[in-house]
Amino acid sequence: MRGTTVSPGTEGPPQEEGALPMHRLEVPMPNVLPFAIGTFDTIGAMSRASFPHRxxxxxxxxxxxxxxxxxxxxARWELRPxxxxxxxxxxxxxxxxxxxxxxxxxxxTDDFLLDHPGDRELLRGLSGRPPRTLDDHAHSRTxxxxxxxxxxxRRGARGFETVLRALLHVLVVRTARLSGPGEPDAAPAPAPASAPVRAHAVAEEFTRLIAGADPELWSVRVCAERIGVTAGYLAxxxxxxxxxxxxxxxxxxxxHEAKRLLARTDLTVRQVAHRTGIADPAYFCRFFRRETGLSPGEFRRGGDIHHDHRIPSIADDGRPA
Known part of the structure; x- marks a missing residue:
């Protein structure tokens, strides 16, 4: 399960000072699945954590x-259940x-989607959209x-893993159908019919790789090697x-990762540059201004954020990582 699922009480890798906490999925034994469901209370305090984490x-x-x-x-979304x-x-x-x-x-985890791999693309699209407000019918069905x-x-009856995957697939597809402000009532469009199946699969894996926060993967050559294709074919x-x-x-x-770190941590510009894979802070500043129109300092002061949601350094509050 690629190290993403751990048994309760297992210590995770040490957190680098000043870094955003990274949480792994804890699931009960012996039915170890890369899946868990519960209320905010039964999942635990981390389900309602008030400090930035990923x-x-x-x-x-x-x-x-x-x-x-x-x-x-x-983005900051007011709760309107x-x-x-x-x-x-x-x-x-x-x-x-x-x-x-x-x-x-x-x-x-990603591993749980093995029966419906296409759900990865839907989930990535949904993760970039505002919360979907539910009308009475949608709320009842959900x-x-x-x-x-x-x-x-909870029952864990015979074949429950397959049933869970099927029900989750229905939930993902139905959620993708819900429209947000100014959006049509439709799921994300499928890949163009003209795109070869293998090319689309390669592009999907590339998108998955760079979606994480690992600067080592922000390289066309590295991604091509990881996927097993040439850089030209990947392009x-x-x-x-x-x-x-x-x-x-x-x-x-x-x-996007630089914006996250500037807005949600007290890391210095040099540290943010390092965590986004840029060794030279001066070059990072030029890169950031070219991509956003703002210097890192201007962005942090609120030049591109309507409200400053930063909190005191999470390294100082003693909360679990």
Missing amino acids: HTFYEIVHVTAGTGAHVVDL PHLCVLAPGQVHHWEDARGLDGSVILF TRLVADLDDEY EAVKAATGRTPGGLIREART
């Missing part, structure tokens, strides 16, 4: 009650001034579906499937 797993949150805000990457929110591995989030938070939390997931998980596949170049997508991923 996960190695996907998280679907069905909020049924509460006030406050959910801060995801650089009921709604659904999808988080992808590597995203930074926390709950701000949350009171009376109630609902269900579904956690699973509540029943989440209850079925929870029941299968052709990504261009055919997305209309963009691998280099452009990598610059976007690097810039």
Whole structure:
């Protein structure tokens, strides 16, 4: 399970000072699945953590009650239950001034999607969208579906893994159908029919690799070697499937991670540069200004953020990582 699922009480790798906490998925024994479901209370205090952190797993949150805000990457969303929110591995989030938070939390790793690999693309699309507000019909259907997931998980009857994957697939597809402000009622468009199947699979794996926070993977050559294709073929596949170049997508991923670190940590510009794979802070400043129109200092002071959501350094508050 690629080291993303650990038994309760297992210590994770040491956190680098000043880094955003990285949480792994803990699941009960002996039914070790890269999947867990429960309420905010049964999942535990980390499900409502008030300090910025990221996960190695996907998280679907069905909020049924509460006030406050959910801060995801650089966006702050006021809680207006009921709604659904999808988080992808590597995203930074926390709950701000949350009171009376109630609902269900579904956690699973990439490995759990083996029956429906196409759900990865839907989940990535959903993770970049605002929480989906549910009308009465959608809320009722979602509540029943989440209850079925929870029941299968708790009972652990024969074949429950397959049933869980099927129910999760239904939840992902139905969530993708929900529209947000100014969006049509439709799931994300499939890959163009003209794109060869293998090219689309290569492009999808490339997108998955660079979506994390590992600067070692922000290289066309490294990604091509990891996928097992040439850099030229990778460029052709990504261009055919997305209309963009691998280099452009990598610059976007690097810039987004730099924004996360500048907005959610007290790291220095030099440290942010290092964590985004740029050794020279001066070059990092030029790169950041070219990509955003702002210097790192201007961005941190709020030049591109409507509200400063940073909190005191998480390295100082003694909270668990």
